[in-house]
Amino acid sequence: MNKLIAILIFFVFASSYSQETKPQLSITIDDPNTESSGNMTWLEKDDAILEALKKYDLQAALFISGKRINSAEGNILLSRWSEAGHMLCNHSFSHSYYHSQKQTLESYQNDFMKCDSIINKFTGFTKLFRFPFLKEGNTTEKRDGFRKFLSDNGYRQGYATIDASDWYIDKRIIDTLKSTPGIDITPFKEYFISHIYSRAMYYDSLAVQLTGRHIKHTLLLHHNFINASFLGELLIHFKKNGWELINASDAFKDEVFTKEPDILPAGESIIWALAKETGKYESLLRYPGEDSEYEEIPLNNFLKTYYK
Numbered sequence: 001m002n003k004l005i006a007i008l009i010f011f012v013f014a015s016s017y018s019q020e021t022k023p024q025l026s027i028t029i030d031d032p033n034t035e036s037s038g039n040m041t042w043l044e045k046d047d048a049i050l051e052a053l054k055k056y057d058l059q060a061a062l063f064i065s066g067k068r069i070n071s072a073e074g075n076i077l078l079s080r081w082s083e084a085g086h087m088l089c090n091h092s093f094s095h096s097y098y099h100s101q102k103q104t105l106e107s108y109q110n111d112f113m114k115c116d117s118i119i120n121k122f123t124g125f126t127k128l129f130r131f132p133f134l135k136e137g138n139t140t141e142k143r144d145g146f147r148k149f150l151s152d153n154g155y156r157q158g159y160a161t162i163d164a165s166d167w168y169i170d171k172r173i174i175d176t177l178k179s180t181p182g183i184d185i186t187p188f189k190e191y192f193i194s195h196i197y198s199r200a201m202y203y204d205s206l207a208v209q210l211t212g213r214h215i216k217h218t219l220l221l222h223h224n225f226i227n228a229s230f231l232g233e234l235l236i237h238f239k240k241n242g243w244e245l246i247n248a249s250d251a252f253k254d255e256v257f258t259k260e261p262d263i264l265p266a267g268e269s270i271i272w273a274l275a276k277e278t279g280k281y282e283s284l285l286r287y288p289g290e291d292s293e294y295e296e297i298p299l300n301n302f303l304k305t306y307y308k
Contacts, residue, residue, distance in 0.1 A: 021213070021214050022214065022242055022243065022244050023200075023204050023214045023217065023242070023243050023244070024214065024215075024216045024217060024243065024244045024245075024246045024251070025162075025200065025217045025219055025238055025243045025244070025245055025246065026058075026060070026061070026216065026217065026218050026219065026245070026246050026247060026248040026250065026251035026252075027053065027058060027060040027061075027218075027219055027221060027231075027235075027245075027248065028060060028061040028062075028063060028130075028158065028160060028218045028219060028220055028221065028248055029049065029060055029061070029062050029063065029221050029222065029223050029227070030063045030065075030091060030130065030220060030221070030222050030223070031063070031064075031065050031068055031091065031095070031222055031223055031224075032046075032062055032064055032068065032069055032074075032077055032078070032081070032223040033068040033069065033074075033077075033223055034068070034069065034071060034073040034074055034077055037170075037174065037224055037225035037228070038173065038174055038177050038225035038228075038229070039177065040225060040228055042073070042077070044228070045223070045224070045225060045228040046077060046080065046223070046228075048228035048229070048231070049223065049227055049228050049231055050080065050081070050084055051232075052227075052231040052232040052235065053084075053086070053231075054084070055232060055235075056235055056245050058235075058245055058246075058247060059085055059086055059087065059247035059248055059249055060086050060087070060248050061086070061087040061089050061126070061128065061158060061218070061248035061249075061252070062078075062081050062086055062087065062088055062089060062124075062223075063089045063090070063091035063128075063130045063158060064078070064088060064089065064090065064091050064115065064118075064119055065091045065092055065093065065094070065095040065115070065132065066092070066093035066094075066114055066115035066118045066119070067093055067094055067095065068095075069118070070093075070118065078119065078122055079122070081124060082122040082123050082124035082125075083123075083124075085124070086124055086248075087124055087126040087128070087248055087249060088119050088122050088124040088125050088126060089119075089126050089127075089128040089129065089130065089158050090112060090115050090116055090119065090127075090128065090129045090130075090155070090158075091115065091129070091130050091132060092108070092111050092112055092115055092129075092131075092132055093111045093112070093114035093115040093118075094111050094114075095132045096108070096111060096132060097132065097133055097135060098131060098132070098133075098135045098136065098137060098138070098142065098146075099135045099137070099138040099265060103142075104142075105141060105142050105145040105146060105149075108142075108146060109146070109149050112129065112149075116153075126249075127153070127154050127155040127156065128155065128156055128157070128158035128252065129150055129155050129156075129157060129158055130157070130158040130159070130160070131157075131267060133267075134160065134163060134220075134267045134268050134269070134289075135265065135266075135267040136157075136265075136266035136267040137264075137265065137266045137267070138264065138265040138266070139264070140264065143264065143266040147260060156252075156257065156258075157257065157260075157270075158218075158252070159218065159256075159257055159269070159270035160218050160219070160220035160269055160270070161203055161207065161215060161217045161218050161219075161256065161269055161270055161271050162199060162200045162203045162204075162217050162218065162219045162220065162269065162271075163199065163203070163220050163268065163269040163272070163289050163290045164195060164196050164199040164200075164219070164220065164221075164290055165195065165290050165291065165292060165294070165295045166192065166195075166196065166221050166222055166224070166226060166227065167222050167224065168291075168292040168295050168296075168299075169188060169191060169192050169195065169226055169295065169299065170222065170224040170225055170226040170227075171292075172188070172299060173185055173188045173225065173226055174225060176188070183307075184306075185229070186306075187302065187303055187305075187306040187307070188226065188303075189229070189230045189233065190302075191298075191299055191302050191303075192226055192230055192234070193230065193233060193234050193237050195295065196219070196221075196234060197234075197237055197238070197241070199290070200217070200219065200238070200243075203217070203269055203271045203272075204217065206271050206272075206275055206281070206284065207256070207271045209275075209281070210271065210274055210275060210278070211256065215254050215256045215271075216246060216250065216251040216252075216253070216254040216256075217251065218248065218251050218252070256270060256271075256274070257270070259274060261273035261274050261276065261277040262277055263276050263277050268287075268288060268289040269289055269290075272285060272289045
């Protein structure tokens, strides 16, 4: 009951503030790749995502895991995004889990530089780094050591303020299309848009509680079939609900992206991490911040109302 009361107070406060100002949203896209997905070739998928961004004159930040684009086709993909004016940012080469005992500070630094060597030749190259899985170090040595390494190399962190599980919904829609080709995927679209928007409202409300204002948000999405299919409609939904769409380069100028929360394990959305650091929002936080385990049952129940 106490947790429910805290959540209600939290959203009442945030919603009263939100009526006075307009929340702002930018798009960041992780893990560009040259794999076909659903009924799309990689090029069709890439075209669709780029076109959705172009329609709203939006510059996105593309966080690149080197192993996924280390090919001739990958070079074409990066050229397309760079020439379209988007930011090309580092997401490591191997997309390894930094909190694993197998990963040392040195091994992670080497992997980082391997990706840097691939992307630094493009005009859109931008010195922002996003940790795979949003895991920034499970020891003080790994956390602080990598923060210093980034600074020494002129990089800043490419935090996500709004995390979500688009990747899980994408996996489910791909599995469904494989088992039932030609099935109507409208239910997945509706759940996807509802899920992303609800997580955006949660993180924006939490940000207002923490900072007293609407920050400039960076939404974490992926270079996948579901975004190729529905990114445009997702952007429409945000605009219809009063959000302003902004460029990623503008969003990353917000003061919140200079913060380095003193928590262990480090990571998650920067808003989640800042809330965790205060020790005041435990009733509103879960760990990890986002994962498939939170979406499996709600998605199953939602789909049951359509597929009988």
